[in-house]
Amino acid sequence: MENKMDMTFNYPSLLINKNIAIGNIKVMAEKASSLGKDLRPHFKTHQSAEIGEWFREYGIDKIAVSSPQMAAYFAEHGWNDILIAFPVNIREIDLINQLANKITLGICISDLKVVEKLVNEIVAETDIWIELDVKYYRSGIDFSDTEGLQNIVSKIKKNSKLNFKGLMVHKGDHYTTNVELQKQKHFEAIEIIQNVREFMDKYSENYIVSYGDTPSCSSFDKFDGVDELRPGNFVFYDFMQVSFQACDLNNIAVCLSSPVVATYEDSRKVITYGGAVHLAKDFISGEQESFGKVVRLRSDGWDTKIVGNVDKVSQEHGIITWNEDEDLPLPGEVVGILPVHSCHTASTMGCYYDLNGIKINRFNVADLGHYQKI
Secondary structure, three states, X not given: OOOOOOOOOOOOEEEEOHHHHHHHHHHHHHHHHHOOOEEOOEOOOOOXXXXXXXXXXXOOOOEEEXXXXXXXXXXXXXXXXXXXXXXXXXXXXXXXXXXXXXXEEEEEEOOHHHHHHHHHHOOOOXXXXXXXXOOOOOOOEEOOOHHHHHHHHHHHOOOOOEEEEEEEEEOHHHOOOOHHHHHHHXXXXXXXXXXXXXXXXXXXXXXXXXXXXXXXXXXXXXXXXXXXXXXXXHHOOOHHHHHOOOOOHHHOOEEEEEEEEEEEOOOOEEEEEOOHHHHOOOOEOOOOOEOEEEEOEEOOEEOOOOOEEEEEEOOXXXXXXXXXXXXXXOOOOEEEEEEOOHHHHHHHHOEEEOOOXXXXXXXXXXXXXXXXXX
């Protein structure tokens, strides 16, 4: 097999095709605009200041992140409207106050007891979002708990620094290969949101609803009662999103380059330097369990024809079954692996390389003094 891409990567590296990523951003921005919705992309997928700049070209001026440290990183790079789309950690009140003094900061409430703490300790003007659980059952105030929602809004109004901004929804159980079930869950969530709005309108005005998850934002057009879309994974996509029919293989913008270290002709097995510490351990179940799909690399990226399957991973090993109709690679050659979950692969790898071999850095929580003396 000809090893077409020669960027001198002698170890696993996460490649990014900038053109594909920008194309994904463009499509989502245009979709949100056509639906009359704002787009607040979640930056937890790429966590890179440089990649963040690609979004500005499409009028994006507000983002979501998953921690105060990540918010501080993007604030340092010029983002001034940031929602921390994770239940507020009251041990980080000092950093939250510092950020709120500099930017328009939103924080997420998932428990009335936390609001009581914030009322006494928030000293800078801060947007408050209530996380609404619409049958995902992860975190948030249950949509049927109207009394709880009313109590939280009442508590927020006790501190003039707290501004009730709206409701935040993540419908994570859209992550299924059953497209009809996706549609059913999405339409059910939209109906719940509309019902909750009828109730909330009695107690507050000028609030908005933010709705996230890449499968629904990619696949559906019905968002009645929603004001802004908050997908994240769409910038890269991955093989999981392909399995959900949220995108095609040619929309995947990242690929792990993985050197071949051994091949076994009789079993059609290929061993690569690219295991759990590189890909993470997400997998797709079904007739063929998969920790990633193998493709050939080329000078302008990678093929979309799948030539093998990552059957399992250990710490550094990738164990691949090579397709019967494809020539086995030789030790020393480099193959590409399309990740199952690009968010986790990007997090484990810690940086990216573009197709010219130029390194693209990303947020590292250790750089911001994550471990503090207590």
